Amino acid sequence: MSDYAIHIEGLSVRYQRKQALDKLSLALEAGCVHAVVGANGAGKSSLFRVLLGFQTADAGSATILGCDSRALTPALRGRIGFVNEEHRLPGWMRVDELTALQRRQYQRWNDARFDEVIRNFNVEPKQKVGSLSRGERAGISLALALAQSPELLMLDEPTLGLDIVAKRAFMESLMLANLSERMTIVYCSHQMDEIERLADKLVIMERGVLRFAAPPHELCARVQMWVADFGGAVPDVREQPGVLRTTLIEGLLHLTVFDRGAAFGDELRRLGAANVQAMDTTLGNAIDGMLSRGHISNQPLPKAA
Numbered sequence: 001m002s003d004y005a006i007h008i009e010g011l012s013v014r015y016q017r018k019q020a021l022d023k024l025s026l027a028l029e030a031g032c033v034h035a036v037v038g039a040n041g042a043g044k045s046s047l048f049r050v051l052l053g054f055q056t057a058d059a060g061s062a063t064i065l066g067c068d069s070r071a072l073t074p075a076l077r078g079r080i081g082f083v084n085e086e087h088r089l090p091g092w093m094r095v096d097e098l099t100a101l102q103r104r105q106y107q108r109w110n111d112a113r114f115d116e117v118i119r120n121f122n123v124e125p126k127q128k129v130g131s132l133s134r135g136e137r138a139g140i141s142l143a144l145a146l147a148q149s150p151e152l153l154m155l156d157e158p159t160l161g162l163d164i165v166a167k168r169a170f171m172e173s174l175m176l177a178n179l180s181e182r183m184t185i186v187y188c189s190h191q192m193d194e195i196e197r198l199a200d201k202l203v204i205m206e207r208g209v210l211r212f213a214a215p216p217h218e219l220c221a222r223v224q225m226w227v228a229d230f231g232g233a234v235p236d237v238r239e240q241p242g243v244l245r246t247t248l249i250e251g252l253l254h255l256t257v258f259d260r261g262a263a264f265g266d267e268l269r270r271l272g273a274a275n276v277q278a279m280d281t282t283l284g285n286a287i288d289g290m291l292s293r294g295h296i297s298n299q300p301l302p303k304a305a
């Protein structure tokens with residue numbers, strides 16, 4: 001088998017005036033947890049839809065477990081688990097009926113795994129799926145996907161709207177399953193705590209373009225926080241190379257900076273800072289910085305017509 005579970009080359013998706021994916025190229029190693037992050041509208045769900053063959057790209061190609069995503073066979077689909085925020089399940093079926101249906105469908109079905117996950121959620125076998133709460137539906141979606149023993153598990157915002165306890169149960173079930181049976185997981189989330197707990201590799205997308213793909217510790221090593229005291233006359237440093245984000249807090253300028261190293265302190269002094277201090281960053285802050293730079297809220301306002 002290839003070392004890569006997913007291989008994407010020059011993938012583009014356009015909806016009318018919006019370029020959701022823009023010549024995206026990316027290779028995701030097998031056996032790792034890949035966290036895909038990006039601001040709202042970065043193209044994450046579009047990417048998932050193309051990879052799973054639910055949508056056709058305008059250009060480029062994607063292979064998933066070695067197969068062209070436009071031609072996924074039922075056998076190949078059986079090797080891929082998918083959980084998304086909607087947890088769309090047939091509401092008219094009972095939980096035990098749905099489980100039996102899935103058990104028949106998947107050759108590598110694992111009852112013990114299903115039971116292990118579902119016991120974390122208050123789900124009655126005779127209950128109608130449509131009557132389950134959002135968290136319970138998330139639980140059953142995950143239990144079904146994991147019991148399928150997939151080689152590749154794709155999760156698109158799976159914990160959206162869950163309470164803190166349901167979220168924890170979901171994450172623990174996922175991590176436990178991944179420990180005993182190392183899968184390739186592609187996990188798309190806006191929840192930094194989940195990213196920090198899970199990710200072996202981080203993929204940062206910005207408006208359909210790949211901005212960063214490497215282990216999280218590499219991002220933390222390349223992003224630095226600086227605090228500079230300009231004594232009142234704070235210069236506009238937003239256009240300095242590497243500056244991702246600036247905030248003024250009680251007269252001190254806080255900066256998040258990419259790939260500038262210790263020399264950035266000299267530059268701040270040259271610009272007039274009396275005191276500068278560098279600090280390590282958390283993964284959450286580093287990602288926040290990366291997403292801030294290209295965020296729509298930082299773009300100049302369109303000129304009035």
Ligand SMILES: Nc1ncnc2c1ncn2[C@@H]1O[C@H](COP(=O)(O)OP(=O)(O)OP(=O)(O)O)[C@@H](O)[C@H]1O
Pocket residue numbers: 015016018019020038039040041042043044045046047
């Ligand atoms: N069916 C559609 N028709 C028109 N535009 C669309 C359609 N689907 C997505 N888009 C646009 O394409 C861009 C990418 O959307 P997508 O849902 O892939 O982003 P995302 O990263 O998953 O966003 P979020 O984090 O908000 O879920 C967005 O600007 C969105 O408005």
